[in-house]
Amino acid sequence: MSAGLLSLLFDLNIVICLLISLILSMAYLIKGGFRANVYADALQFFVMFIGFILIVIFSADNFGTFEFISSSVPENHIKLTGGMSPTFIIVWFLIALWTFADPGFHQRCYAAKSGNVAVKGIIISIFFWALFDFLTTTTGLFARAVLPEVSTPVLAFPLFAEEVLPTGLKGIFYAALFATILSTLNSFLFLSGTTIGRDFIYRGVVPPSETKPDEGKLKYYTIVGLVISGLLAILLAYLIPSVIEIWYTIGSLFIPVIILPVISAYYPKFRIDKKFILIEMIAAFAGSMVWYFIRDNFETIPVVNDIEPMLVGMAVAFITHYYCLATRKIKT
Numbered sequence: 215m216s217a218g219l220l221s222l223l224f225d226l227n228i229v230i231c232l233l234i235s236l237i238l239s240m241a242y243l244i245k246g247g248f249r250a251n252v253y254a255d256a257l258q259f260f261v262m263f264i265g266f267i268l269i270v271i272f273s274a275d276n277f278g279t280f281e282f283i284s285s286s287v288p289e290n291h292i293k294l295t296g297g298m299s300p301t302f303i304i305v306w307f308l309i310a311l312w313t314f315a316d317p318g319f320h321q322r323c324y325a326a327k328s329g330n331v332a333v334k335g336i337i338i339s340i341f342f343w344a345l346f347d348f349l350t351t352t353t354g355l356f357a358r359a360v361l362p363e364v365s366t367p368v369l370a371f372p373l374f375a376e377e378v379l380p381t382g383l384k385g386i387f388y389a390a391l392f393a394t395i396l397s398t399l400n401s402f403l404f405l406s407g408t409t410i411g412r413d414f415i416y417r418g419v420v421p422p423s424e425t426k427p428d429e430g431k432l433k434y435y436t437i438v439g440l441v442i443s444g445l446l447a448i449l450l451a452y453l454i455p456s457v458i459e460i461w462y463t464i465g466s467l468f469i470p471v472i473i474l475p476v477i478s479a480y481y482p483k484f485r486i487d488k489k490f491i492l493i494e495m496i497a498a499f500a501g502s503m504v505w506y507f508i509r510d511n512f513e514t515i516p517v518v519n520d521i522e523p524m525l526v527g528m529a530v531a532f533i534t535h536y537y538c539l540a541t542r543k544i545k546t
Contacts, residue, residue: 215395215457218368219388232451236444239400243407244437248325251404258393263342265390266349272378273356286359305522309465315472317405350394368457403443411439466506470498470527474535486538494534502527 216239217231226234242250283292290297313319326332357364357374364370375387416435420428454460475491478484486494506523513519 215368216392216399217451218366219372219391219395222369222372223388229452232448235399236448239396239403240440240444243400243404243440247433247436248321248404251400252325254400255397258397259342261386261393262390262397263346263349265387265393266346266353268383269375269379269387270349270352270356272383273353276378277356277360283355283359286362287355288358291355291358299520301520301522301525305462305466305524308469308524308528309461311473312465312469315469315476317409318401321405368455403440403447406443406447407440408436409439410442411435411437415439463506466522466524467499467502467527470502470524470531471495473528474531478535484535484539486535486542490534490538494531494538497534498527498531501530 216235217228220226220231220234221228224231242254246253295303322335323332326335353371353374356378357370360377361370361373364373371391372388375384379387412432412435415438416432419435420431450460454463472495474484475495478486478491502523505521505526509519509521509523
């Protein structure tokens with residue numbers, strides 16, 4: 215998304231824009247680490263809200279509100295279901311469970327001063343999350359109504375801003391777009407970098423006898439992890455240009471793998487042996503992956519074709535986990 219914006223603004227090749235986006239988001243993470251990530255997110259929070267509040271106000275003033283939208287967009291756009299099948303909606307609801315398995319959620323909570331501060335932060339965040347979703351969805355509906363023939367949907371917001379906002383405020387909205395994207399990008403990039411650098415490379419290189427972490431080595435391998443994560447991100451973004459398709463594909467394949475292991479980490483009564491957890495994770499991923507590729511062979515059978523890959527993966531994970539729990543109880 216950031217590369218798409220840069221390409222639109224400066225008429226540059228998308229690959230060059232992908233590299234620029236990576237360098238911009240990685241530079242301050244290398245320098246300041248988690249602290250830089252948190253401070254950048256705090257600043258971006260205000261910028262993104264200001265930008266989207268402005269465009270919603272100008273849109274409502276120029277075109278009207280619900281009556282204009284309802285008469286100018288496809289009927290499904292204002293339905294609660296959006297015209298989507300129940301299983302498709304369930305899958306996106308399950309993709310939202312990513313929040314609880316996302317290392318960023320646990321990292322932020324663990325970094326809070328106390329448990330009470332973390333709880334209050336979660337509640338406040340949910341409120342602002344809902345508010346921001348309202349602002350972005352409303353802006354999206356206005357964009358669809360005013361620019362129905364946009365060939366590249368990911369550029370709908372900046373193209374709509376060109377139509378609605380005056381010079382100056384347009385710059386604030388572009389800053390809001392970049393803030394919205396980068397606040398997510400830098401967090402995921404940092405988490406991926408630390409996971410690869412600290413949990414894989416560092417643990418694989420440093421002997422177990424070295425009990426006290428070497429901060430210099432940790433920082434070096436974290437930077438290596440950031441570079442690896444960034445290159446993988448560029449490859450993924452280039453191969454799958456659709457943001458929604460990336461979320462849907464990754465969510466369908468990996469959410470079933472991680473939900474139950476995370477839950478069992480917090481609740482001992484749901485915990486199973488780690489070797490069975492690994493089997494469960496492999497089986498859930500395999501189930502989602504196989505169905506992802508063979509699902510189109512059942513186009514003539516609507517009921518079967520409507521089954522989403524994530525649901526297959528979740529079913530495999532639940533069956534495996536339940537079997538292991540039942541076996542543990544019998545042995546006990």
